[in-house]
Amino acid sequence: MRTIDLDISWFAVLATVCGISLCYVMMNFMALNGVASSLMVLSLASVGLIVLLTLTNxxxxxxxxxxxxxxxxxxxxxxxxxxxxxxxxxxxxxxxxxxxxxxxxxxxxxxxxxxxxxxxxxxxxxxxxxxxxxxxxxxx
Structure with a gap:
C-alpha cells in the first residue's frame, strides 16, 4: 500500500516564531513587559513542543x-x-x-x-x- 507521509513545514514554524517575536516587541513597546515575557515563553515552548512531537513522530x-x-x-x-x-x-x-x-x-x-x-x-x-x-x- 502506498502511503504519503507529510513532513513538517519549516517555513510555517519560522513564520509562527516571527509572529510571536513581533507580538513580543509590540507588547514591550506598549509597556506590557511582564505579560509579554510570559506569553513569549509560553508560545515558544508550545512551538518547540509541536516541533519535538513532530520530529519524534x-x-x-x-x-x-x-x-x-x-x-x-x-x-x-x-x-x-x-x-x-x-x-x-x-x-x-x-x-x-x-x-x-x-x-x-x-x-x-x-x-x-x-x-x-x-x-x-x-x-x-x-x-x-x-x-x-x-x-x-x-x-x-
Whole structure:
C-alpha cells in the first residue's frame, strides 16, 4: 500500500516564531513587559513542543488508500477516503497549506505540514478525489 507521509513545514514554524517575536516587541513597546515575557515563553515552548512531537513522530499526517490519518496533541483521527470530496493546495506566498473538503462540506486544514504539487497529485490519485482549484482562482 502506498502511503504519503507529510513532513513538517519549516517555513510555517519560522513564520509562527516571527509572529510571536513581533507580538513580543509590540507588547514591550506598549509597556506590557511582564505579560509579554510570559506569553513569549509560553508560545515558544508550545512551538518547540509541536516541533519535538513532530520530529519524534508523535504528530503526523499519513495519506493512503483508506484515507487520511493524523495525530493532534493526544488523539489520532481518521478521515475515511469515502468521506473526502476534494483536496486543495492553498498558497499564501511561500506557505502551502493542504485543505481537505469533506462530503458534508466540512473542511480540514494542515498548515504545519509540507506538501508539494507532485505529492498533492499522488494523494488525489490514491484517494480517487479531484484537486479543487478554489485557492488558485482566489489568488488570480
Amino acid at each position: 508523535k504528530r503526523f499526517v499519513h495519506i493512503d488508500k483508506a484515507g487520511i490519518c493524523y495525530r493532534t496533541w493526544v488523539k489520532i483521527r481518521y478521515v475515511h477516503a469515502d468521506e473526502i470530496s476534494s483536496l486543495e493546495l492553498q498558497k499564501l506566498g511561500p506557505l502551502r497549506c493542504l485543505k481537505v473538503t469533506l462530503k458534508n462540506s466540512r473542511r480540514l486544514s494542515f498548515p504545519y505540514w509540507s506538501i508539494d504539487n507532485d505529492e498533492l497529485s499522488r494523494a488525489a490519485q490514491i484517494l480517487s478525489v479531484p484537486i479543487s482549484e478554489k485557492g488558485h482562482h482566489a489568488s488570480a
